Every structure is written in structure tokens, then in C-alpha cells.
Amino acid sequence: MLNDHKKNLEQQYSKFQKAPKFSLNSEQLYCVCRKPDNGELMVACDGCDQWFHFKCMHLDKKYKDLISKFYCVFCDELFGRGKTQYKRKCRLPECYKPARVDIVTGQTSKYCCDAHGVKFMKDYVVDVVRKSEKETTSVNALFTKEAISIANYSEFKALGMTLPIFDKISGKSLVNLMSEQTKERLASIDVNIGNLEKLERTYESKLKYLMKLRGLVKKLNEQLTKAILDENMKISSVDLKSQNGKGGSKRNRNGKNGKASKRTAKTDICGYDTSLQLLGNSWIKFTNGERYKSVIGWDNSFSINEKGILTEFKLLRKRLQITEDEQREDVSREQSEGEMNSNIKSDGCIVDKELTIFCGLCVKDRKKCSKHLTWYTTIYDSLDSNIASISEEINTLRKEKDKVKQEENIQLWEKWRNNPILKNESASTVIHQGITPK
Ligand SMILES: [Zn+2]
Ligand SMILES: [Zn+2]
Ligand SMILES: [Zn+2]
Ligand SMILES: [Zn+2]
Incomplete structure (x- = not known):
């Protein structure tokens, strides 16, 4: 019987050996069935390096990922080169x-x-x-x-790492079962969380305003640069015409051109907004006002025309110039003038409620404004770190709240367990073990 099987295998093997390696169409042939690769699942033998079909080797296709070593029927049973090995499933x-x-x-x-x-x-x-x-x-x-x-x-x-917190024990609301002391403790934590959340919202609204404001100032500077350039080009072309008419010298023309290029230099206002100084309730009040809403809702375009922006800008720069000149000349006079004209603040920033875009913005040249140097990054960083520390505080308080509830849970549970009357009631709470897959 065993010999018959071996003889049979030997016959099959010699047939396999003598079988053609290629078909008439010169396609390579595989397996004991000598067929070309038609996409059917095959596996290479680790003993003889030949390819075999799963089907012909009586292998289940669903184990295809589990074979770590494969030996064909000849290598295994005829030559004893090894047995097919499987990975753990x-x-x-x-x-x-x-x-x-x-x-x-x-x-x-x-x-x-x-x-x-x-x-x-x-x-x-x-x-x-x-x-x-x-x-x-x-x-x-x-x-x-x-x-x-x-x-x-x-x-x-x-x-199972932490104890579960249930809102009900034996059908009774946990809140009703809590001691007055615990209730008070939880309530005071809630008040603290509420205050911190309010503060967090305040900082977040300021951060939102700040980021929007930066975009607005950038756009404003672009528009001003463009408007001033356009205007100067008109002026210089008029100048050139009149000069040509009078037959002006070459030297004069150069002088004019020099002045024109100086005037067309990029406009780069500081853009610091005095509203950013507001704190607490003053800021909250500001966030309910028109100015805040219009900046937050700004859609990257200006509603007033460029000429309007330019007129306002020139007016403000002129006022600023007057103020600065006065400051240099006479400090006491500047103060009395300042009181009379409340639109100009003593710190050089201009508050003018009639002028929409420039309302509260510092129009000094950015590089010359030492008061508001790097205002954007400074304010951004401080708001960002404040928000981070507040949310950490809130997290800590929430954890504390959970801990208080857990402690109460255990106490109530113990009370239930040790009370012979209550013990018979089915407590709908469970303290379970952790089940960890290994
Ligand atoms: Zn086959
Ligand atoms: Zn083999
Ligand atoms: Zn799996
Ligand atoms: Zn400034």
C-alpha cells in the first residue's frame, strides 16, 4: 500500500519532469497540471522552486496569507525536503x-x-x-x-482602569442621594468652569478679531499704495506736459521724477487697533458693537471706493502730522488742543467714529511706529498662551469633578452593600475588571 503510493508518486514525478516547459504558443507552463499562468492562485515550493496551483495541491485558498513555508507533494513525500508550515492565525x-x-x-x-x-x-x-x-x-x-x-x-x-460613574443607583438619581457637601463642592467647581469658559471665549473672540484685522490692514496697505501710485502718475504726466510746453530743462525734469518716485513708495501703515487694549467687560461690550461685527464679517473687499479710502487716509495723516508738530513745539498747547479735538488720541492713534475703516487704527508708518512694534505677533502669542493655559485649567477642574463623583459613587455603593435591608435591592451599578486582549 505504502509502496504503491510511492511508486505512483515516482511515476507522476517523472511525468512532471519530462513534461514540456512551454506551450505551443511559447507560454511558460506551471504546476503538475502544466497550464500557463491564467491568474489562478499559485504558490512557490521552497524545495524545488516550482510554482503550483492551490487547487492542484489541495490547499484552501483562504489560508493563502498563513503559509510561511510550502513544500510540494514531491518535495514533501518523495524527497523529504520538508513539510508545509503555517503561521499562527x-x-x-x-x-x-x-x-x-x-x-x-x-x-x-x-x-x-x-x-x-x-x-x-x-x-x-x-x-x-x-x-x-x-x-x-x-x-x-x-x-x-x-x-x-x-x-x-x-x-x-x-x-476597568477607573471606576464607572453612574447617574443612578437602584433607580434613584445620584444627585438626590448625594450629600449636601458634595453637591456644594460640585456646584462651586461648575462656577469656576463657567467663569473660565467665559474668559476663554473672550480671548478667542479677540484672537479672531486680531487675525481678521491683520488681513484687513494688509489689504488696506495694498489699496493705499495702488491709489497713491495712480494719483502720482496723473500728477507727473500733467507736470511733464506743462514742462514740455514751457520747454523745461533736462535737469528740472530729473528733479521732478525723483520727487515722484519718493511719493510712490509703498504705503505701510502700522494698523494697530486701539480696541485691542480693551479688557474684560469693555471688550465684551466692544464685541457686541458695529466695529467688531464689521471687521469679523469682512469679506476681503472694501465697500467704499478707493478714492474714499485715500481721502480719509490723507486727512488722517495730515492730522497726525499736525499733532506731531504740536508735540514738538509746545506740550501744554498740544494737550489743550487734544481736549478740543477728541478724535486724536495723545498716543498718536486716531479714533474717528465717522471714518469706518480707519476707526481706531494707527496710521503711522509701520517702521516709524515704535509704540506698536510687532503688535500682531506680540498680541497673538499672549492670547494663544492664555487660551492654552485656560483650557488646561478647565480640564483639571473637569477631572476633579469626575473624581468627586467617583468618590461619592464608592461611598454610596458601600452604604448599599453594608445595609442588610438595602442589600436585597438590586443595585444597578457594577465595578468590573479590565479585560485586556494580549
Ligand atoms: Zn495545477
Ligand atoms: Zn517541490
Ligand atoms: Zn484578524
Ligand atoms: Zn502704531
Whole structure:
């Protein structure tokens, strides 16, 4: 019998050896069936390097990812070169991927991936709970709900690390069962969180305003540069005409051109907004005003024409020049003038409610304005770090709140357990062990 099998194999092998390597169409032929590659799943033999069909070697295609070493029927049974070896399969019954091997430790997981580890454990938990007759239905429901709601591996690992917080114990609302002391503690934490959130919103609204303002100032500078350039080109062409008419000398013309190019230099106003100084309730009041809304709602374009912007700008620069001149000449006179003209602030910034875009903006040349040097980055950085530290504080308070609730939970649970009358009531809370897939 054994000899028959071996003889049969030897015959098959010599047939396999003598079989043509190529078809009449000079296609390469494979496997014991001697067929060209038609896309059917094949595997190479680690003993003879020949390719074989899964079907012809009686291999199940669903194990294709699990073969680590393959030996064909001749190499295995005739020459004893080796036996086909399989990798460990993922523990999830329906998965035929190999279990994952940790590259660093070399340890083999029971699963192909974290997701399948979680899936397996979820199925397991649900199955165990379903079969269990000892536990009460409400506990089962809670436990199953928790297990099913887990989304990933890290959540599964975290399961059982902390005690669960339930809002109800034995059908009674936890809030009603809490001690007055705990209630007060939770309420005061809530007040603190509320205040911090309000402060956070204030900083966030300022940050939003700041970022929008920067874009607006940039656009404004572009528009002003363009408008002034256009105007100067008109002036110089008029100058040139009149000069040509009078037959002006070459030297004069050069002088005019020099002046014109100086005037067409890029306009780059500082753009600092005095509203940014507002704090607390003053800022909140400002955010409800028209100025805030129009800057936040600004759609990257100007509603007034360029000529309007330019007229306003020139007026403001002129006023600024007057103020600066007065400051140099006579300090006391400047102060009395300043009181009379409340539109001009003593710090050089101009507040003028009739002028929409320039309202509160510093129109000094950016490079010459030492008062508001790098105002954007300075304010941005300080707001950003304030927001970060506030949200950290809020997080800490939320954790504290959870801790207070947890402590109350344990105390109530202990009270329930040690009370012989209440003990008979089914408490709908559960303290469970962590189940971690390995
Ligand atoms: Zn074949
Ligand atoms: Zn072989
Ligand atoms: Zn798997
Ligand atoms: Zn300035």
C-alpha cells in the first residue's frame, strides 16, 4: 500500500519532469497540471522552486496569507525536503490573516490587528454576559452596553482602569442621594468652569478679531499704495506736459521724477487697533458693537471706493502730522488742543467714529511706529498662551469633578452593600475588571 503510493508518486514525478516547459504558443507552463499562468492562485515550493496551483495541491485558498513555508507533494513525500508550515492565525474565527508579530520583542499577538483583538473581546464579553444566569438583567445590560461602545484598542485597555460613574443607583438619581457637601463642592467647581469658559471665549473672540484685522490692514496697505501710485502718475504726466510746453530743462525734469518716485513708495501703515487694549467687560461690550461685527464679517473687499479710502487716509495723516508738530513745539498747547479735538488720541492713534475703516487704527508708518512694534505677533502669542493655559485649567477642574463623583459613587455603593435591608435591592451599578486582549 505504502509502496504503491510511492511508486505512483515516482511515476507522476517523472511525468512532471519530462513534461514540456512551454506551450505551443511559447507560454511558460506551471504546476503538475502544466497550464500557463491564467491568474489562478499559485504558490512557490521552497524545495524545488516550482510554482503550483492551490487547487492542484489541495490547499484552501483562504489560508493563502498563513503559509510561511510550502513544500510540494514531491518535495514533501518523495524527497523529504520538508513539510508545509503555517503561521499562527488571528484568533478571530472569521479572520484568516496571520497573528501579528512584534518587530521589537518578537512576541506573537493572538490577533492580526488591534481592531480584531477588540472585536474578539467584545464578542466574548457579549457572549459570556448573554450566557450568564447569575447576574441581573440591568447589570448585563450595562456591561454589554459598555463593552459594545468601545471603539478601539486603547479604550479597551482603559476599561476597568477607573471606576464607572453612574447617574443612578437602584433607580434613584445620584444627585438626590448625594450629600449636601458634595453637591456644594460640585456646584462651586461648575462656577469656576463657567467663569473660565467665559474668559476663554473672550480671548478667542479677540484672537479672531486680531487675525481678521491683520488681513484687513494688509489689504488696506495694498489699496493705499495702488491709489497713491495712480494719483502720482496723473500728477507727473500733467507736470511733464506743462514742462514740455514751457520747454523745461533736462535737469528740472530729473528733479521732478525723483520727487515722484519718493511719493510712490509703498504705503505701510502700522494698523494697530486701539480696541485691542480693551479688557474684560469693555471688550465684551466692544464685541457686541458695529466695529467688531464689521471687521469679523469682512469679506476681503472694501465697500467704499478707493478714492474714499485715500481721502480719509490723507486727512488722517495730515492730522497726525499736525499733532506731531504740536508735540514738538509746545506740550501744554498740544494737550489743550487734544481736549478740543477728541478724535486724536495723545498716543498718536486716531479714533474717528465717522471714518469706518480707519476707526481706531494707527496710521503711522509701520517702521516709524515704535509704540506698536510687532503688535500682531506680540498680541497673538499672549492670547494663544492664555487660551492654552485656560483650557488646561478647565480640564483639571473637569477631572476633579469626575473624581468627586467617583468618590461619592464608592461611598454610596458601600452604604448599599453594608445595609442588610438595602442589600436585597438590586443595585444597578457594577465595578468590573479590565479585560485586556494580549
Ligand atoms: Zn495545477
Ligand atoms: Zn517541490
Ligand atoms: Zn484578524
Ligand atoms: Zn502704531
